Amino acid sequence: MKFGVGQSPRRVEDERLLTGRGRYTDDFQPDGTAYGVTVRSPYGHARILGIDTADARAMPGVLAIYTAEDIAHYGPIPCLVSLPGRIETHRALLTKDIVRFVGDGVAFVVAETRAAARAAAEAVVVDYEELPAAATIDAALAPGAPAIWEDAPDNRVFDWHVGDEPGARAAIASAAHVTRLRIVQNRVAPTSMEVRAALAEWSDESGLTLTVGSQGVAAMHKTLSREILKCAPERLRVITGDVGGGFGLKVFLYPEYGLVLHAAEHLKRPVKWTGERSDAFQTDSHGRAVLSEAALALDAEGNFLALAVESWSDLGAYQAQFGPAIQTMAGGRIIGGVYRIPVMHNHVHGVVTNTAPVDAYRGAGRPEATYLVERLIETAARETGRDAGDLRRRNLLRPDELPHANGLGLTFDVGNFPALLDAALEKADWTGFPARRAAAEARGLRYGRGAAYYVEIAGGSDLDEFADVRFLADGTIEAAVGTQSNGQGHETSYAQVLAERLGVPMNQVRIVQGDTARLEVGRGTGGSRSMVWGGGALIEAADTIIEKARDLARADLGEDVDFDAGVLRARGSNATMSLAELAARHPRTLDTRARYAKEKPTPTFPNGCHVAEVEVDPETGRVRVARYDVVDDFGTLVNPLLVEGQVHGGIAQGLGQALLEDVVYDESAQLLSGSFMDYGIPRADDMPRAITFASRPVPNPNNPLGAKGCGEAGTIGAMPSIMNAIVDALDGTPVDMPATPEKLWRICRELAHRTAA
Numbered sequence: 001m002k003f004g005v006g007q008s009p010r011r012v013e014d015e016r017l018l019t020g021r022g023r024y025t026d027d028f029q030p031d032g033t034a035y036g037v038t039v040r041s042p043y044g045h046a047r048i049l050g051i052d053t054a055d056a057r058a059m060p061g062v063l064a065i066y067t068a069e070d071i072a073h074y075g076p077i078p079c080l081v082s083l084p085g086r087i088e089t090h091r092a093l094l095t096k097d098i099v100r101f102v103g104d105g106v107a108f109v110v111a112e113t114r115a116a117a118r119a120a121a122e123a124v125v126v127d128y129e130e131l132p133a134a135a136t137i138d139a140a141l142a143p144g145a146p147a148i149w150e151d152a153p154d155n156r157v158f159d160w161h162v163g164d165e166p167g168a169r170a171a172i173a174s175a176a177h178v179t180r181l182r183i184v185q186n187r188v189a190p191t192s193m194e195v196r197a198a199l200a201e202w203s204d205e206s207g208l209t210l211t212v213g214s215q216g217v218a219a220m221h222k223t224l225s226r227e228i229l230k231c232a233p234e235r236l237r238v239i240t241g242d243v244g245g246g247f248g249l250k251v252f253l254y255p256e257y258g259l260v261l262h263a264a265e266h267l268k269r270p271v272k273w274t275g276e277r278s279d280a281f282q283t284d285s286h287g288r289a290v291l292s293e294a295a296l297a298l299d300a301e302g303n304f305l306a307l308a309v310e311s312w313s314d315l316g317a318y319q320a321q322f323g324p325a326i327q328t329m330a331g332g333r334i335i336g337g338v339y340r341i342p343v344m345h346n347h348v349h350g351v352v353t354n355t356a357p358v359d360a361y362r363g364a365g366r367p368e369a370t371y372l373v374e375r376l377i378e379t380a381a382r383e384t385g386r387d388a389g390d391l392r393r394r395n396l397l398r399p400d401e402l403p404h405a406n407g408l409g410l411t412f413d414v415g416n417f418p419a420l421l422d423a424a425l426e427k428a429d430w431t432g433f434p435a436r437r438a439a440a441e442a443r444g445l446r447y448g449r450g451a452a453y454y455v456e457i458a459g460g461s462d463l464d465e466f467a468d469v470r471f472l473a474d475g476t477i478e479a480a481v482g483t484q485s486n487g488q489g490h491e492t493s494y495a496q497v498l499a500e501r502l503g504v505p506m507n508q509v510r511i512v513q514g515d516t517a518r519l520e521v522g523r524g525t526g527g528s529r530s531m532v533w534g535g536g537a538l539i540e541a542a543d544t545i546i547e548k549a550r551d552l553a554r555a556d557l558g559e560d561v562d563f564d565a566g567v568l569r570a571r572g573s574n575a576t577m578s579l580a581e582l583a584a585r586h587p588r589t590l591d592t593r594a595r596y597a598k599e600k601p602t603p604t605f606p607n608g609c610h611v612a613e614v615e616v617d618p619e620t621g622r623v624r625v626a627r628y629d630v631v632d633d634f635g636t637l638v639n640p641l642l643v644e645g646q647v648h649g650g651i652a653q654g655l656g657q658a659l660l661e662d663v664v665y666d667e668s669a670q671l672l673s674g675s676f677m678d679y680g681i682p683r684a685d686d687m688p689r690a691i692t693f694a695s696r697p698v699p700n701p702n703n704p705l706g707a708k709g710c711g712e713a714g715t716i717g718a719m720p721s722i723m724n725a726i727v728d729a730l731d732g733t734p735v736d737m738p739a740t741p742e743k744l745w746r747i748c749r750e751l752a753h754r755t756a757a
Contacts, residue, residue: 008641044669061116100317103282171306175297194244207235216524240514246486287361331365424609450724458709459529482522503566528709608632610717621745650714
């Protein structure tokens with residue numbers, strides 16, 4: 001059918017968004033709205049001796065100023081991760097005694113206007129006793145380091161192991177060759193186009209309503225009502241409109257969401273908080289921030305024997321909602337990729353520092369894992385004199401070896417990894433590289449090539465997802481799904497799935513989202529799960545609707561009724577009835593709420609290969625990505641155009657981390673990269689001139705669409721392929737992300753001096 005699964009209609013949401021009719025959180029403006037501003041700590045670590053709000057309260061337009069004592073009855077923001085022996089680091093909505101990072105909130109000012117609230121916030125006087133701070137992993141672990149939490153000895157809050165430590169140690173000890181690397185994964189800020197914002201409204205009849213940019217309203221509603229407000233669920237409604245970028249950061253609860261709800265109930269009027277960009281840099285959950293020591297063992301023929309990794313994960317001052325899971329359960333079980341590695345061991349230390357909390361950021365542990373193993377493989381190829389493509393091919397799992405248990409708790413189900421690798425190397429003209437390198441060197445440039453074979457764990461821990469489908473009087477089929485678009489195009493791709501299954505035109509389907517009054521259950525968007533789980537819920541709903549329709553139609557068409565392409569047809573006659581006609585005859589009867597569930601959830605494993613070629617100008621250190629080729633296996637592609645767009649966006653974020661982005665704190669835990677003047681993000685001219693994309697899908701057998709997910713894959717493959725290419729251009733000289741011009745210029749000078757000597 002036209003615009004069914006596998007086709008690429010244009011996004012239906014774009015007309016609304018591009019003509020200024022999108023509704024983001026800050027666009028909601030009820031009459032009588034007051035405005036909140038958070039008073040934040042200017043210190044990375046300090047004791048609060050007192051807070052004087054008298055002058056601020058007397059300022060024009062000020063309605064209220066709240067401190068920790070005013071909201072002591074609310075619960076802290078919970079960490080939702082269960083790890084053996086993990087030490088809690090409770091984060092209150094406002095800090096009462098000790099601030100632990102620059103940006104920690106100590107008071108919340110509400111006034112008639114934003115300007116009045118800002119002025120009053122600046123007039124709040126806080127008496128601090130500054131304490132020694134630890135802004136990095138090394139500083140937090142150093143002898144005599146300041147104790148950030150009294151209950152956390154040596155600033156460690158968990159110690160996590162997976163795999164076979166004795167086996168890995170023995171294999172490494174007896175190996176013909178061992179490649180060892182110290183790998184730094186730089187801390188990054190998500191920098192979504194739309195900053196965080198929240199609007200709370202109060203009604204005596206219905207209670208509280210929170211409008212907030214989120215990646216799923218149901219989970220936020222559950223945590224807010226149960227854990228923080230401690231109110232009956234029906235007394236809170238959560239709404240999300242359009243969202244200008246999520247990347248993980250908008251999954252989570254932040255103190256301002258509870259604070260505006262408290263203020264709205266207390267003042268009996270709407271209260272809005274909209275963050276500044278400085279709020280975002282200081283307080284949005286950061287990503288990555290991990291240091292690893294890794295060893296890859298090989299035999300004389302180049303077969304992988306063992307992988308051992310020890311990592312120190314910087315969690316920031318508080319363990320965020322999913323923070324401890326990122327380097328452990330999310331990324332720590334996939335460190336060996338889809339390679340044949342007989343024995344592996346991964347050891348992760350959770351470390352607290354006087355910095356902003358660290359949580360999921362696009363890929364959430366999987367980019368870190370892929371970066372680690374792919375940097376090791378390219379280094380091992382260089383050290384042993386092998387072609388990096390051949391070394392990968394030799395060690396990738398073959399289709400006849402699947403399913404394969406990796407020894408870390410995962411079982412890879414389907415795929416043809418060697419064939420996909422070969423397709424990517426052919427697409428990248430792997431054998432033509434020496435000529436391109438020679439041509440670049442003739443122009444005075446350094447030229448390098450890097451590859452990365454990635455695999456992702458997508459949507460593996462979820463138990464269910466929900467869809468609610470209603471037939472409206474005007475003939476529209478309206479479907480609410482428990483996920484949340486942050487720009488991915490759900491309104492288009494979900495409509496394709498439902499329209500094809502029901503056999504109706506795509507423009508007859510309308511997708512809605514983001515309102516607990518419409519659909520109060522759902523797992524939200526994250527971990528590249530939406531099409532696998534949300535699409536599965538829509539298929540479940542459609543199949544139920546078809547069965548209902550056949551039962552209803554028997555009264556008019558006879559006992560034997562078939563359904564095809566949106567039409568109910570009596571067998572043996574020409575009697576027919578469209579689904580729309582049946583719905584009009586029986587209003588609301590076809591309405592269906594469906595739950596797509598699995599008793600034992602199995603993750604999907606999107607995978608693929610990225611190949612990058614870069615030019616490095618030794619006179620300036622500037623990098624240009626000269627060529628970029630991608631071949632992916634995402635299973636069934638519902639909308640190939642949207643998938644390619646997701647890959648391009650992911651590559652941009654991976655490139656940003658590789659070349660530009662770095663959250664930097666000084667020794668006293670002051671944030672030095674707190675604006676776009678100091679924090680670099682990629683522009684159009686930083687991107688490759690062209691990204692070639694191809695798909696070699698092996699459908700996922702574990703969901704009805706055959707989909708595997710695609711949202712995070714571009715980032716996962718981009719970081720290691722670009723960095724491998726840069727290291728290759730530098731004759732194997734190691735360099736940590738971000739590979740800034742200043743770093744590369746210095747390395748190029750040193751290499752030139754060595755050559756001259």
